[in-house]
Amino acid sequence: MAIQLDHLMVPARDKLRSARMLAELLGVPWSETGIGPFAPVYLNDGLTLDFDEWGEPFPLIHFCFRVGVEDFDAILGRLQAADIPYRSAVHGPVDHQVDRSHGGAIVYWNEPDGHQWEMLTQSYARKA
CATH class of the missing domain: 3.30.720.120 (Signal recognition particle alu RNA binding heterodimer, srp9/1)
Known part of the structure; x- marks a missing residue:
């Protein structure tokens, strides 16, 4: 297995x-x-x-979700509707932008406890 x-x-x-x-x-x-x-x-x-x-204290963790383009747009819309700050760079300032430099779309945001969420449409870690 x-x-x-x-x-x-x-x-x-x-x-x-x-x-x-x-x-x-x-x-x-x-x-x-x-x-x-x-x-x-x-x-x-x-x-x-x-x-x-x-x-x-507890550890702050980075989680990345790979989603399809339609799901990306829907989730980004929910982030915007909830007025949750997001950014285009992992350690960058809140810029309410989408990173498209890796061939897909990427955004990052933090939840209230500090965990960092990443959403992307194409993996830059795995080229498959």
Whole structure:
């Protein structure tokens, strides 16, 4: 069997707020309860993000989601409608721009706990 990533734990101050926010932005299902103490966000049939409340300090993590062009546009629209600051560079200032220099489209934003989310239409890490 090929190795597949099944789930990741995401530390949060308020797991329900964080799980709900990400699920609504990405347009995917989530639940207030999961196995154990988690609030799961179901990204697809094979990957779940399990939000869990942790004490301070906790690590800030970068997550990248590859999506299709139509999904990118829809999610970007939800970011804009929610007035969430976004940027075109991983460590750049908020510029409300989309990076198109890698052949696709890329944006970055941070959620309230500081985790960095990236959304792209073409992987620059894997040329496939």
